[in-house]
Amino acid sequence: MTGADVVFGLLGIVCLAAALLVVTARNVIHAALWLVVCFGALAGCYLVLTAEFVAWVQVLIYIGAVVVLMLFGAMLTRAPIGRQQPLDSTNRPVAALAGLATAGILVTLVVASFKGAYVDIHHTEVGDGRVLGTAVFRYFVLAFEVASVLLLAALVGAIVLTRSDRD
Amino acid sequence: MHLTLALVLSALLFAAGVYGVLVRRNAVALLMAVELMLNAANLDLVAFDAWFKDRLHSGQTLALFVVVIAAAEVGVGLAIVLALFRMRDSVAVDEAIDLADRDPVRRPVEQTQ
Numbered sequence: 001m002t003g004a005d006v007v008f009g010l011l012g013i014v015c016l017a018a019a020l021l022v023v024t025a026r027n028v029i030h031a032a033l034w035l036v037v038c039f040g041a042l043a044g045c046y047l048v049l050t051a052e053f054v055a056w057v058q059v060l061i062y063i064g065a066v067v068v069l070m071l072f073g074a075m076l077t078r079a080p081i082g083r084q085q086p087l088d089s090t091n092r093p094v095a096a097l098a099g100l101a102t103a104g105i106l107v108t109l110v111v112a113s114f115k116g117a118y119v120d121i122h123h124t125e126v127g128d129g130r131v132l133g134t135a136v137f138r139y140f141v142l143a144f145e146v147a148s149v150l151l152l153a154a155l156v157g158a159i160v161l162t163r164s165d166r167d
Numbered sequence: 168m169h170l171t172l173a174l175v176l177s178a179l180l181f182a183a184g185v186y187g188v189l190v191r192r193n194a195v196a197l198l199m200a201v202e203l204m205l206n207a208a209n210l211d212l213v214a215f216d217a218w219f220k221d222r223l224h225s226g227q228t229l230a231l232f233v234v235v236i237a238a239a240e241v242g243v244g245l246a247i248v249l250a251l252f253r254m255r256d257s258v259a260v261d262e263a264i265d266l267a268d269r270d271p272v273r274r275p276v277e278q279t280q
Contacts, residue, residue, distance in 0.1 A: 004168040012176040019180050019203050023187030028196050035199055042206055049173065051213045051227050054234075058209075061234050066202065066241050073195045073245040077252045089192040089261050099186030106178035110171060117170035119218045127216070127227045135224040136231070143228075147235045154239035161246035164253075 004121055008048045015041035026087060028074040032067055039063050050121050053132040173214035181207035194248040194258040198241060205237045 018038035025031040039062040046055035089095075125131060136144055180203055187200025209230045216226025252258050 002168060005172060008168055008172055008176075012172065016176065016179055016183070019183040022203060023183055023190065023196075023200055028193055031196055031199055035202065038203070039206065042210065045173070045176070045210060046213055048168065049213050049217045051216065051230070054209075054213055054227050054230050057231060057234055061238055062202075062206075066238060069241050069245055070195060070199060073198070073248055076249055077195060077258045087193050087196055088190050092190050095186050095189035098189055099182045102185045103179055103182030106181065107175050110174035110178055114170050114174055117218060119168050119170050119173075119214065120220075121168060121217060124217055124220050125222075125224075127224055131224060132227060132231070135228045139223050140225075140228050140232075143232060147232055151235060151239055154243050158242045158246040161243070161250050 004048055008045060011041045011044040011048065015045065028087065029071065032070045032074060035070065036063050036067050039067070048121070049119070050124055051127045053127055053129050170214060170218050173210060177207045177210040177214070180204075180210065192259045192261050194251065194260050195245070197260060198244050198248070201244075202237060202241070205233060205240075209233050 015038050018034045018041060021034040022031050022038060025034060039058060043055040043058040043063075046052075046058060184200045184202075184204030184207060187203060188197055191197040191200060212226040212230045212233070214226075216224060216230075219226070248258055251263060255262065
């Protein structure tokens with residue numbers, strides 16, 4: 001049990017509690033704000049795992065863009081005002097059963113498979129901007145180009161979908 | 168640090184996402200649960216990258232690509248949700264059953280309190 005274990009465990013508890021609040025909150029806006037806490041704690045977990053650049057990308061894109069987009073979506077669909085619909089469907093027991101079964105199976109599996117596996121974070125190369133930039137633009141440049149085309153397609157698709165037909 | 172710590176956190180995050188996807192009927196809240204599941208996969212990728220001491224850093228690079236895909240998915244997903252809202256004035260996913268394989272008689276939706 002090292003300091004990294006303690007820090008990761010505490011961040012994990014925060015992240016997991018926020019994730020549970022995301023899926024149980026009665027208000028969409030509250031759920032989106034708990035999502036910020038969850039993603040922030042997860043960025044801390046990435047920092048503990050020496051993935052520095054991924055952590056900042058997580059903060060920039062998830063907290064900065066995705067959650068804001070979620071809040072836009074919640075407000076454009078009049079989530080907190082107007083006719084207050086219940087946020088959850090009626091199949092809560094089945095969903096809880098499926099969630100608990102997934103958790104049980106996956107936790108049992110990973111604990112049985114990787115018991116005692118140890119990450120030596122003090123002797124691993126820190127994934128900063130230089131290292132990740134080298135990896136992306138030297139070894140994964142084709143995937144990078146494909147991802148840019150995918151983003152363009154998603155952009156055009158989103159514009160086409162939200163355009164009203166009358167103009 | 169122990170690898171199982173990261174893997175158990177990732178598994179529990181994924182399970183929370185599964186529960187959220189199954190229980191939510193608001194489409195925006197459902198997209199948030201999908202994001203939780205994508206982040207669980209990301210945590211696994213980063214943890215295995217550190218465990219293998221991967222010289223190419225393929226785990227972290229793949230995590231970056233997952234973030235890109237997630238951003239695209241949220242953009243298109245919210246566009247679809249907004250189109251659904253314009254058509255039906257509601258984003259409840261259990262009311263959008265036109266493509267469901269069930270009897271053509273529309274099931275009466277439970278009245279809200």
